[in-house]
Amino acid sequence: xxxxxxxxxxxxxxxxxxxxxQCFKGEAGKARFKVGDRVRVRNLPDVFYTRCQVYTxxxxxxxxxxxxxxxxxEDEAWDNTDKPEWFYSVVxxxxxxxxxxxxxxxxxxxxxxxxxxxxxxx
Amino acid sequence: MSxxxxxxxxxxVSDFEVLEMAVRExxxxxxxxxxxDHRRWTEYIHTLGPLPAARLVAxxxxxxxxxxxxxxxxxxxxxxxxxxxxxDMPTHFGTPSDYCNLRVLEDTPKVKHVxxxxxxxxxxxxxxxxxxxxxxxxxYRRRLVRWPRxxxxxFGLQLPADVEIRVADSNQKTRYIVMPVRxxxxxxxxxxxxxxIVTRDCLIGVAVPKPGVTANALRPVHPAxxxxxxxxxxx
Numbered sequence: 403x404x405x406x407x408x409x410x411x412x413x414x415x416x417x418x419x420x421x422x423x424q425c426f427k428g429e430a431g432k433a434r435f436k437v438g439d440r441v442r443v444r445n446l447p448d449v450f451y452t453r454c455q456v457y458t459x460x461x462x463x464x465x466x467x468x469x470x471x472x473x474x475x476e477d478e479a480w481d482n483t484d485k486p487e488w489f490y491s492v493v494x495x496x497x498x499x500x501x502x503x504x505x506x507x508x509x510x511x512x513x514x515x516x517x518x519x520x521x522x523x524x
Numbered sequence: 525m526s527x528x529x530x531x532x533x534x535x536x537v538s539d540f541e542v543l544e545m546a547v548r549e550x551x552x553x554x555x556x557x558x559x560x561d562h563r564r565w566t567e568y569i570h571t572l573g574p575l576p577a578a579r580l581v582a583x584x585x586x587x588x589x590x591x592x593x594x595x596x597x598x599x600x601x602x603x604x605x606x607x608x609x610x611x612d613m614p615t616h617f618g619t620p621s622d623y624c625n626l627r628v629l630e631d632t633p634k635v636k637h638v639x640x641x642x643x644x645x646x647x648x649x650x651x652x653x654x655x656x657x658x659x660x661x662x663x664y665r666r667r668l669v670r671w672p673r674x675x676x677x678x679f680g681l682q683l684p685a686d687v688e689i690r691v692a693d694s695n696q697k698t699r700y701i702v703m704p705v706r707x708x709x710x711x712x713x714x715x716x717x718x719x720x721i722v723t724r725d726c727l728i729g730v731a732v733p734k735p736g737v738t739a740n741a742l743r744p745v746h747p748a749x750x751x752x753x754x755x756x757x758x759x
Contacts, residue, residue, distance in 0.1 A: 421625075507689070
């Protein structure tokens with residue numbers, strides 16, 4: 403990941419007129435998960451920066467969509483954009499996230515997005 | 525000796541405002557952007573509001589084909605209501621907080637969506653404008669994901685147990701708006717009439733459209749049980 407001649411505008415040049423995350427399309431390779439897969443959010447170390455909320459760690463949900471390809475936020479925060487990943491929309495039962503969630507509302511759900519590194523098969 | 529103290533000329537400036545000014549001035553000094561760029565951006569941001577999103581929903585209620593497009597590709601559907609996520613903005617590639625990925629969450633009589641960003645304030649600004657102050661408060665952010673029914677009830681929205689509430693936590697690159705169910709009593713309405721009742725709160729998901737209601741309700745404010753004392757008084 404050497405950047406001998408660092409170009410501060412590299413992202414602007416890549417994304418202008420295309421959009422972000424659209425500009426990373428096709429760069430993540432084969433997706434590890436597909437729609438309908440049950441996945442668990444991993445509890446990885448998150449030194450310095452993360453966008454993977456702690457309340458989702460360890461929870462099991464269902465992939466509802468492969469949403470886009472993009473560098474993970476934890477890399478992008480440091481401008482490391484050379485390894486985009488697939489991002490997934492995952493739906494959880496609220497009861498899975500909050501054990502005290504009332505049984506009366508067992509159908510309530512929450513959805514959020516995760517980069518591939520944060521998910522493992524459940 | 526007089527006890528009189530002059531009233532402050534302006535409200536207290538928050539720590540975050542001081543930080544923003546400091547970073548902005550440093551960035552300008554360093555040449556990352558110019559004061560002129562900053563002015564253009566600020567003016568651009570203030571031209572944005574929730575009307576395009578309201579029109580998108582009204583249009584989708586009337587046109588089943590457009591509705592499919594809106595749910596499949598929100599960025600493309602936005603073009604028809606005059607919002608080009610990719611090319612409109614001064615940067616032409618979105619900004620780190622307004623990525624070009626809009627998803628329209630389609631409510632049904634049995635599923636009600638509501639949007640939050642638990643990280644801080646992700647919000648579909650190109651199509652909805654600036655977020656309301658309450659949307660950015662820790663109170664809304666931490667409570668909505670955990671007690672959505674209670675928070676919605678505070679907004680005056682009480683939903684039966686057989687309606688699934690789905691909270692969308694917008695913490696990566698997708699930005700969400702809610703497409704509520706078209707309410708009863710709107711048969712034969714034009715797109716303009718329908719758009720009027722799709723308020724910003726309906727688009728965030730904390731309200732549902734009602735004929736005759738064209739404004740956001742006031743956010744209820746409850747005094748804190750254990751208020752934090754901010755120690756700025758060094759007297």
